[in-house]
Amino acid sequence: MSRLPAAGPDPAASRTPSRSASHPTAQHHTPRPHPRRRALGVGVLLTVTALVAGCGMQLPLAGHAEDDGAVVGTQPLAELEPIADPRAWTGEITVGTPDRPVEPVATDPSPALPATVTDAQGTEVTVTDTSRILALDLYGSLSRIVFELGLGDSVVGRDISSGFPEIADRPVVTSNGHELTGEAILDLAPTVILTDTTLGPWDVVLQMRDAGIPVVVLDSHRSLDTSADLAEATGAALGLPAEGKALAERTEAAVDDTLAQVEALAPADAAVRPRVIFLYVRGQSGVYYLFGDESGADSLIEGLGGIDAAAEVGWKGMRPLNDEGLVSMQPDLVLLMTGGLESVGGVDGLLEQVPALAQTPAGENRRFVAMDDTEILSFGPKSADVLDALARAFYAPESLS
Template sequence: MRARFLLPFLLTVSITGGALAGFIYPAAAADDLPEPFADTSRLVSIGGSLTEIVFELGHGENLMGRDTTSTFPPEVNEITDVGYSRQLAPEGVLSVAPSAILLLEGSGPPEAIDVLQKAHVPMVTVPETFSGEGVLAKIRHTGAALGEKEKAETLAAKVAADIEAAEKLTADVAERVKVLFILSMQGGRVLASGSGTAANGMIEMAGGVNAVEGYQGYKQISDEVITQIAPDVILMMDRGEDLDATNAELMANPALAATPAVTNGRIIRMDGSYLLGFGPRTGAAVKDLAQQLYGDQVAR
């Protein structure tokens, strides 16, 4: 069960992207936005962040299907799950007779997307980058596709303000903490985040420093590397259902046990879709992580 769950999530969070630089969020050029769907009465949303945006823009009741990564808001549990975003079966998507499909960049496999395109269901692919600007681009693309540009700009302004306020919390922190994001510890081997990931983007937005350098995506790191980087904090997803490495498992790894993070009990666990989703709740997630990283050092 652990391996079956982990691989899809690894594929989801390893899409490349950049971290936020500054607090300026320019509006997208009109030419960059999709044309609105002719019929939004039966939507399918592939991508948890897109599903959240659809609800925020008032079209939740039009959703007939959503992918497995769509877990918020709670109402999504009443909507047909058409499969995991990276392992889509066209039959599952088409089974709900969609009038339009919203697809997060990186969804697939390519042959499944080809079948959906040949089915002549209108489809918009929404770009994905792990930054504040990337979140706003998602909102604007989704809003344009739904014919809700004005609502999308209102939502984008609110989300931009939330992110700006959250990032300012750590603007005056003098000493940045080094954070090791661990995706899994199967067989005692640490699978950690390098650059170009949702985890890396979130760590930087919350004022931390990714303890791992030199590669993109996720990679198993050796005990020697763990000892060398000596992270101040270990960050992990809280997935429940016995899917996460326990504190005892961290302690059982001699290299991890010797790090300042484990020695000082600085292990942070957050809901994966909340922490790494890069949707409308990003500002709140950045704020929560920043406060856990720096405690009383950050403004409230």
Template sequence: MDLKKKILFFIFVAELAADCEQAVDPTRVIVAGGSLTEIIFFLGEESVLTAVDITSNYPGSATSLPSIGYVRALSTEGILSLNPTLILGEEDMGPPLVVDQIKSTGIDLRVIEEDYSLNSIKNKIICVAKILGIEKKGDQIFHEKLNSTIIDLQALSLFNQNNLKKVLIILNMDGTSPIVAGKNTSANGFIEMMGAENAVTGFDGWKPVGAESIIQMNPDMVIITERGIRNFESIDEFIEKTSLGFTSAGKNGKIFALDGMKMLGFGPRSPDTALELAKIIN
């Protein structure tokens, strides 16, 4: 690593550490990002929540809190009217103008970094615990509730890598075409957590693809979000209209509909979900 890269790396680490420092006043917290809301409930600190965004739908009690709208389409006025002392946001919090306006007010705003990996989940949980001033409690809860799951998942992931299976994750439908996950997505990270490989190799991000392309990918497992499956009356109709019956996944009965946040939110529920799927992929 040359000097310039070293300097940039240490600046990044310093900024990340600063974002996880204990907040001066974490008593009225607004959250923009479902995984962060899940973490606060996971830590037993939900009493500090003042409002959440609409992706914060778990646990069910989170939906009774005041809403600030969609995480990527927030309103400065709406947030400030709730008098927060601390705002926690995921990386896709926006739009950028709103983020800049909130920063200019001097309100404590933390955007939590993540990289869609198993380690990222632990780092995110501990970071939130540090911000709330409960680092020791957070570490204890993590080890009690998640550590054994993560150890089991890591071991099974390594085993599965000896016989790599292809997984296709579908977010929703664009007309008759499934919108599938390419590289550099949360779904790609989730697939790698299972010790599998993404059936999509030709692009980054989320894109609609046709039935012929899916048949050529020939995934061994297909997962569609519960939001996506609502476009169909049944899983059988979904399989028929997307031609998934011609794939290995369709032939072997490995097509599933799952809660998108549980799978792709990279919060406390994601390791358990990955572990259950990792057990049945081979």
């Protein structure tokens, strides 16, 4: 299992990416109409401003700013007036989601135990006790799901990515960012562990099983399509199948509603929709990756009504960025994580480290949209909030001013 740096997932481990190889020239096409019909994954992550169109003037961000500098929109998405051309605004935006409290689908639920499930790796696991739960993954999605199922009081620890207020007082059992720490886990005496393959070392997971702790490995492939499935699988593992189904239905309904609102904001003319890429950067590690088809980023970009410029040219998964390929894609907008942007010294540092960006519309106009590492690809109970926040930046950036 690759070890991951403290600032976030590093799908490249310690390799320095090459940016010399060529890539096919991009061809424009109409975006695929409904991303939720395609189950795309980020399982490989284990290895894982604004202008009214054409005015030419940059507006400063104001509005509801979070402590981390992210701007959170407050006007309902359906009430926003989109700009005429989402490729016309200039300047970078760091956007966040509302700090929405946990809303359990059940109050004081009673798990039906023992619960026997076959996990994502084909292992049959029987859970007999849910009094001390650990739910650990790269983005904090699993712990949030457990809280939303109504078992938050039974959660005894957390991963570093679980930062919502209700779990903040639990001890962290990951070190160096996203490394599972066997001693810290055993000290908490969990009666069940829920995890996936986005955290390591894997030997720690095996150690927990050897210690007699039921470990349920859930599917690490994430997309807008899999958010509901993850809720159901978590509920089943904890003896709460009905609650899992209820949470899945609530999550799916929220995502569907938000997708419809985003589609109403996005230009009807596909030729005006922004060409978008997702960059994963870690300056301290010399990592510059472009996320393409089946990375999870494609599901997000398509859900936002954008044209995934990387998937369009057949860019698969997560691969080192190269200058020629980047220039050929000609993105209008770049999505990235706030931790990655900070690691290279902001937009100026990114343009210095990846000069080819300056030869794209996104780089020329400093059109970068960043969101917190723990949210942007989480694909869980907050999927609808992520879509909502990013859609504001894409199509109604002045609503964030």
